Structures are given as structure tokens and as C-alpha cells.
Amino acid sequence: MNSTIRIKLSFMMFLEFFIWGSWFVTLGTFLASNLTASGSQTASVFSTQSWGAIIAPFIIGLIADRYFNAEKILGFLHIVGAVLMYQMYNATDIAVFYPYVFGYMVLYMPTLALVNSVSFNQMKDPEKEFSIIRIWGTLGWIGAGLLISFYFHWDSKEATADGLLKNTFLMAGVASLILGLFSFVLPKTPPKATTGEKVSISELLGLDALKLLKDRNFLIFFISSILICIPLAFYYQNANLFLSTIGVDNPTGKMTIGQVSEVLFLLFLPVFFKKFGFKRTILVGMLAWAIRYAFFAYGNSGELSFLLILGIALHGICYDFFFVSGQIYTNSKAGEKFKSSAQGLITLATYGVGMLIGFEVAGFISDSYKVADGTMDWKMIWIIPAGIALVVFLLFALLFNDKTKADAKS
CATH class of the missing domain: 1.20.1250.20 (MFS general substrate transporter like domains)
Known part of the structure; x- marks a missing residue:
């Protein structure tokens, strides 16, 4: 793998987990302070991650693996995700917020497999090379948390009381838009299966x-x-x-x-x-x-x-x-x-x-x-x-x- 591709894949992985870490860690606090959600309502919102994980194989197996390049569908999902993040940023009621977060997680969870697919497609020895790329994802998650606490101070008691935690969705949305556009210059990763091949549920x-x-x-x-x-x-x-x-x-x-x-x-x-x-x-x-x-x-x-x-x-x-x-x-x-x-x-x-x-x-x-x-x-x-x-x-x-x-x- 040449250095240019390595840098592209590392940046992709950094943004992928920066996006997730930008809003998911503080989600429980946001729901309680901004939307006055109950425990059961909070549970329903967090459960969207699980529904996304359940639905993700269908998106990967029926669409990404059969009809489109992985990097292109990755870009499309993140651009749409940026729009949904903006809607979550504007939501002032849990009933309005829930459909957007559900839609977002259904789109986001498949991207976890897609970034791996794009990475593995460029590797001759994944067992040695993947960890070097994947660690940038963890650094992206860490970077998001450090920005929220030590630079923007959105999770301070005063900022939380003022409702500033909603800015985490704006930050995630901007990062999602950047990754969505950047995905189209990632290395080509064509579908693995042929359209005539039958795939069982x-x-x-x-x-x-x-x-x-x-x-x-x-x-x-x-x-x-x-x-x-x-x-x-x-x-x-x-x-x-x-x-x-x-x-x-x-x-x-x-x-x-x-x-x-x-x-x-x-x-x-x-x-x-x-x-x-x-x-x-x-x-x-x-x-x-x-x-x-x-x-x-x-x-x-x-x-x-x-x-x-x-x-x-x-x-x-x-x-x-x-x-x-x-x-x-x-x-x-x-x-x-x-x-x-x-x-x-x-x-x-x-x-x-x-x-x-x-x-x-x-x-x-x-x-x-x-x-x-x-x-x-x-x-x-x-x-x-x-x-x-x-x-x-x-x-x-x-x-x-x-x-x-x-x-x-x-």
C-alpha cells in the first residue's frame, strides 16, 4: 500500500469514528437536559443503534455487495446522514427527534462495514496492515471527546443548562458531510457479488x-x-x-x-x-x-x-x-x-x-x-x-x- 492510499484510508477511518464519538457519548445527557426524555424514551433512542445493526446486513448484502462501489455508497450514506444530523440539531421535542435518529442509525451502521471493506480491498496483508489504519478510528473518537470537553466545553454544567449540547450534532453533521464528499476520491472498491447471484436471507x-x-x-x-x-x-x-x-x-x-x-x-x-x-x-x-x-x-x-x-x-x-x-x-x-x-x-x-x-x-x-x-x-x-x-x-x-x-x- 502506497503512502497516499494509507493517508486516505487513515483519514476516512478517523472521520468515521469522529462522527460517532461526536454525538453518541453525550446523547444520554442531551436527551435528559434538552428534550427532558424519560428513561424509556432514552432507551428507545439508544435502541436505534441495535435496529441499525440488525438492518445493516441487508443494506450491505443486497445493495453494497451487489450493485455499487463501496466507496460511493459510503459517500451517499454520509451525505444523507449529514442532513439527518442537521435535523437532529434543530429538533426540540423527542417525538420529532426520534424519526431522524432512527433513520440516521439505519444509514450509519452499514458504514462501519463499508470502511472496513474499502480498507481491506487495498491490503495485501490485512492482519498486519489493518490495525495501523483502524487505530485512527479510535483516535477520531478520542479527538471528538476532547473537543467537546476541553475546547468547546459543551458538556460543562453551564453549557448543558443553556442547551449547547445540541452543537454536537452540528459538529457530527459537518464531519459527516466532509467524509461523504471525501469518499468519492477513495480507492475504487467494486461490488464483490454478481447481480445474478442469489443471496439468501x-x-x-x-x-x-x-x-x-x-x-x-x-x-x-x-x-x-x-x-x-x-x-x-x-x-x-x-x-x-x-x-x-x-x-x-x-x-x-x-x-x-x-x-x-x-x-x-x-x-x-x-x-x-x-x-x-x-x-x-x-x-x-x-x-x-x-x-x-x-x-x-x-x-x-x-x-x-x-x-x-x-x-x-x-x-x-x-x-x-x-x-x-x-x-x-x-x-x-x-x-x-x-x-x-x-x-x-x-x-x-x-x-x-x-x-x-x-x-x-x-x-x-x-x-x-x-x-x-x-x-x-x-x-x-x-x-x-x-x-x-x-x-x-x-x-x-x-x-x-x-x-x-x-x-x-x-
């Missing part, structure tokens, strides 16, 4: 890999993947609102510690995985979810603020040790025939079904523990997902069995 959704569930261990892993996404949804939906509400300064910027942690533990994961195997690695990831939420439950913005920082920093272990090691395990169990469909099935189970359930549960718990004066019982709101994560940890520890070292370390 089960193939698009990764359902061909359902036969892997006949393996008891894989079935336990599959169910655990869905269940662990319930506490994960609490973090996405409540973390920024929680930090803002209890008076933590620059909450969005401080939450980028989680992405820095993600990069560091991603480098450490292969060593841990090779030494301790799959089961122990994924158990560490599950336990980290329970610990981080316990830190959130008992931390505060004063003398125990270090617990909140530690909880945020655990994001790298929570995400990498569970999700990345799970992808490696799925790849090893699937075999050549079902590699792609198996990964699609796990993505559908986690970001689709698991997160959809999780956001609904998080919304219900938030409404249930809202005090009479309108404040939240944050201790209980975090203790409950900590308990869920601990139960999943115990079930997986008892039921999952590493049959051989080869299975555990492949």
Missing part, C-alpha cells in the same frame, strides 16, 4: 452459522454474549449523564480514557490470550464489567473520584477481553466455510439483540430509580448491571468447558 444475517450452536460450548458463549450486552448498554446510555449529573468536570473528555485503555489492552491481549487461554480471558472481561459498575456505584466527584476514573479505564479490559477474544474464538470454531457468517451472527446477537434488550432494561431501571425530586438513585442504577455481569460471569465459569488447549488458544 440466512446468509445475509449470518444464520447459516446457527449450526455452530449444536456445540454446547459455543452455545454457552453465544448466550453469554447476548446477556453481557445488557450491562454494556447501561454504560452507553447512562455513563455520560451520570458523570455530568454528579458534577464531574469535562466528563466527555475524561471518558476518552476508555478508548486509550482500549488501545493499550488490545496490544496486551494476544499475550494474555496465549498464556491463559480463551475461557480465562473472557472471564476477566466479564468480571471487569461487574467491577467497573461497582466503582461507579460507590465513586463520587469528590474524594472517591479515582473510582470513577478507574471504572472508565477498565473499558479496555471490558471490551477487548470479551468482544475481541470472542471474535477470535468464533473464528477458530467456525472453520473456513462459516467464518464470515459466524462473525455476522455474533454481531447480530451482541449489537443487535443483546444491546436492544440492554437498552430497554437500562431505561426501565432508570425510570424505576428516579427519586421524587427528579434526581436519580445512581447507586442502584449501577449496582444492578454489576449484579447482572457477575451472574453472567458465574454461569460462564460453571458451564463453559475448555475441552482442549487447542480450542482455548486457537
Whole structure:
């Protein structure tokens, strides 16, 4: 890959995740402060990510892989996305906001696969080259958070009270327009399938890999993947609102510690995985979810603020040790025939079904523990997902069995 293409792909990946990080992190705080949304209404908005993940395979499989170059449909989706972002910026009511955010997530989630497709198409050795490109996505997410907190100060208590958090949608919209236009100068990535080729619904959704569930261990892993996404949804939906509400300064910027942690533990994961195997690695990831939420439950913005920082920093272990090691395990169990469909099935189970359930549960718990004066019982709101994560940890520890070292370390 020549340097010009590398720079283009890196810029593409930076903007892709800069857009997402520009508005999604502060979304819970925006909905509560600007649109006075209830917990259930907030859950419905966050659930649009899950619906987008469920619908995305149809867009990729039926349209992008068959009729248009990936870079062209990437550009089209982001330009339309910029228009929807502007409408979200102007929305003053949750009923007006919801259709726009739903439409946006249906269009945005497929772009996550499209940027990967454009990147892989230019690589001779993806295992070595992709991580160098993908890390710019994490840097884009971090950059968005730092701008919001330390440059624009949109998440400060005063700015939030003045409704300035809506500017995050404007920033995301501008970045989306830039990426949309830039996409048309990306390297050509023609469709892989021919228009006459039949593609089944089960193939698009990764359902061909359902036969892997006949393996008891894989079935336990599959169910655990869905269940662990319930506490994960609490973090996405409540973390920024929680930090803002209890008076933590620059909450969005401080939450980028989680992405820095993600990069560091991603480098450490292969060593841990090779030494301790799959089961122990994924158990560490599950336990980290329970610990981080316990830190959130008992931390505060004063003398125990270090617990909140530690909880945020655990994001790298929570995400990498569970999700990345799970992808490696799925790849090893699937075999050549079902590699792609198996990964699609796990993505559908986690970001689709698991997160959809999780956001609904998080919304219900938030409404249930809202005090009479309108404040939240944050201790209980975090203790409950900590308990869920601990139960999943115990079930997986008892039921999952590493049959051989080869299975555990492949």
C-alpha cells in the first residue's frame, strides 16, 4: 500500500469514528437536559443503534455487495446522514427527534462495514496492515471527546443548562458531510457479488452459522454474549449523564480514557490470550464489567473520584477481553466455510439483540430509580448491571468447558 492510499484510508477511518464519538457519548445527557426524555424514551433512542445493526446486513448484502462501489455508497450514506444530523440539531421535542435518529442509525451502521471493506480491498496483508489504519478510528473518537470537553466545553454544567449540547450534532453533521464528499476520491472498491447471484436471507444475517450452536460450548458463549450486552448498554446510555449529573468536570473528555485503555489492552491481549487461554480471558472481561459498575456505584466527584476514573479505564479490559477474544474464538470454531457468517451472527446477537434488550432494561431501571425530586438513585442504577455481569460471569465459569488447549488458544 502506497503512502497516499494509507493517508486516505487513515483519514476516512478517523472521520468515521469522529462522527460517532461526536454525538453518541453525550446523547444520554442531551436527551435528559434538552428534550427532558424519560428513561424509556432514552432507551428507545439508544435502541436505534441495535435496529441499525440488525438492518445493516441487508443494506450491505443486497445493495453494497451487489450493485455499487463501496466507496460511493459510503459517500451517499454520509451525505444523507449529514442532513439527518442537521435535523437532529434543530429538533426540540423527542417525538420529532426520534424519526431522524432512527433513520440516521439505519444509514450509519452499514458504514462501519463499508470502511472496513474499502480498507481491506487495498491490503495485501490485512492482519498486519489493518490495525495501523483502524487505530485512527479510535483516535477520531478520542479527538471528538476532547473537543467537546476541553475546547468547546459543551458538556460543562453551564453549557448543558443553556442547551449547547445540541452543537454536537452540528459538529457530527459537518464531519459527516466532509467524509461523504471525501469518499468519492477513495480507492475504487467494486461490488464483490454478481447481480445474478442469489443471496439468501440466512446468509445475509449470518444464520447459516446457527449450526455452530449444536456445540454446547459455543452455545454457552453465544448466550453469554447476548446477556453481557445488557450491562454494556447501561454504560452507553447512562455513563455520560451520570458523570455530568454528579458534577464531574469535562466528563466527555475524561471518558476518552476508555478508548486509550482500549488501545493499550488490545496490544496486551494476544499475550494474555496465549498464556491463559480463551475461557480465562473472557472471564476477566466479564468480571471487569461487574467491577467497573461497582466503582461507579460507590465513586463520587469528590474524594472517591479515582473510582470513577478507574471504572472508565477498565473499558479496555471490558471490551477487548470479551468482544475481541470472542471474535477470535468464533473464528477458530467456525472453520473456513462459516467464518464470515459466524462473525455476522455474533454481531447480530451482541449489537443487535443483546444491546436492544440492554437498552430497554437500562431505561426501565432508570425510570424505576428516579427519586421524587427528579434526581436519580445512581447507586442502584449501577449496582444492578454489576449484579447482572457477575451472574453472567458465574454461569460462564460453571458451564463453559475448555475441552482442549487447542480450542482455548486457537
